[in-house]
Amino acid sequence: MSGKVVLYYVNGRGRMESARWLLAAAGVEFEEVFLTKREQYDKLQNDGALMFQQLPLVEIDGMQLVQTKAILNYIAGKYNLYGKDLKERALIDMYAEGTLDLMDLIIMSIFTPPENKEKYFSDIEQKAKERFLPVYEKGLANSDFLVGNQLSRADVHLLEATLMLQEIFPTILSTFPKIQAFQGRMKALPRINKFLQPGSARKPPIDEAYLKTVKEVFSHLFK
DSSP, X not given: OOSSEEEEEOSSOTTTHHHHHHHHHHTOOEEXXXXXXXXXXHHHHHTTOOTTSOSOEEEETTEEEESHHHHHHHHHHHTTOSOSXXXXXXXXXXXXXXXXXXXXXXXXXXXXXGGGHHHHHHHHHHHIIIIIHHHHHHHTSSOSSSSTXXXXXXXXXXXXXXXXXXXXXXXXXXXXXXXXXXXXXXXXXXXXXXXXXXTSSOOOOOOHHHHHHHHHHTGGGGO
């Protein structure tokens, strides 16, 4: 195991994208191993790298981390994106869990049958406007950041989630001015700005090619 941070996943967003965002926000360079065949997954499992037989997998500090929340918590803690004390960490966790729930809804849309997609997306839009976005609009009412006076994983996840929403619903933030201003501030941060540029490790929206690879690598889940 090398000293570099190495990410193991398929070449797409999925459950690894938030880890890419956090590492980019922290200014940490990383390598990626893209799985394209079931045999690669089987080898990781046979080598004992996958504690619960699941991806994503991140090699960092001599460890093989699995489970998305554990990965994100470790990265945030290591690179000062997790608040100054336990109270701030609890608030960060609450905000972060909300954005991850929202992003999971979007990620799972690729598995929705075509005849159900219109309703599925309508439900996402409604939940975003009524359940999720008002919370973040309120959280940003009196501060540049969601928690405390410095950047945290909650902020990074919110930017990621709202950009994903805008890919589907371009005007969804029209009634959330605080979030719009927040996006502008975040995009101006040099490390974030770099990650948003073409050619970065940021992955494009999920498409059919991604779904095909997922079904190949995780074929046991689609039987």
